[in-house]
Amino acid sequence: QKEVEQNSGPLSVPEGAIASLNCTYSDRVSQSFFWYRQYSGKSPELIMSIYSNGDKEDGRFTAQLNKASQYVSLLIRDSQPSDSATYLCAVNARADKIIFGKGTRLHILP
Amino acid sequence: DGGITQSPKYLFRKEGQNVTLSCEQNLNHDAMYWYRQDPGQGLRLIYYSQIVNDFQKGDIAEGYSVSREKKESFPLTVTSAQKNPTAFYLCASSIGQVYGYTFGSGTRLTVV
Numbered sequence: 530q531k532e533v534e535q536n537s538g539p540l541s542v543p544e545g546a547i548a549s550l551n552c553t554y555s556d557r558v559s560q561s562f563f564w565y566r567q568y569s570g571k572s573p574e575l576i577m578s579i580y581s582n583g584d585k586e587d588g589r590f591t592a593q594l595n596k597a598s599q600y601v602s603l604l605i606r607d608s609q610p611s612d613s614a615t616y617l618c619a620v621n622a623r624a625d626k627i628i629f630g631k632g633t634r635l636h637i638l639p
Numbered sequence: 640d641g642g643i644t645q646s647p648k649y650l651f652r653k654e655g656q657n658v659t660l661s662c663e664q665n666l667n668h669d670a671m672y673w674y675r676q677d678p679g680q681g682l683r684l685i686y687y688s689q690i691v692n693d694f695q696k697g698d699i700a701e702g703y704s705v706s707r708e709k710k711e712s713f714p715l716t717v718t719s720a721q722k723n724p725t726a727f728y729l730c731a732s733s734i735g736q737v738y739g740y741t742f743g744s745g746t747r748l749t750v751v
Contacts, residue, residue, distance in 0.1 A: 631681035
């Protein structure tokens, strides 16, 4: 079983709609959860972190965590063409490193 | 401004040649990491270091070497033993796992 799983996409969403990105993880002791955005040819940028069950909102972004289901999601409201990128889910389960998923490609349709 | 600087941005390597990728940070982070990313693939961990003069192998360390003589610097050498080195190399640092990683802008290595 892969440690952090994401649908590779592409996920196509009309401009102005809500984009929903999902991630599951295998290690129940995971404590910290992150979403990174990576534009083509660029390095990943941390956009959200979440540590406890529930929702965390930051502007148009909402991260959701359900530790019982081992599930993390990222919602992007009022999607813009500039949101088109690959989104990486990352999980810190052990003391010394973070595990990354392979990413979901998001395409916002103008 | 604090950050991570990777150089060069583009690097070309001839067959059988060793090359060194630079990574410098002024964030005062203890931990530093090297990842490799291939097209359409996720990040694969090469080496990491949590303290000066100590480092550990990641998932794909064969054909690579590192050093950590200073807190600010974590250079990666791609040796001739690495048979498929063409990739995008990313350096990252962290003040602690709970805070996530900060990435440099990357070095794109191509074998010619």
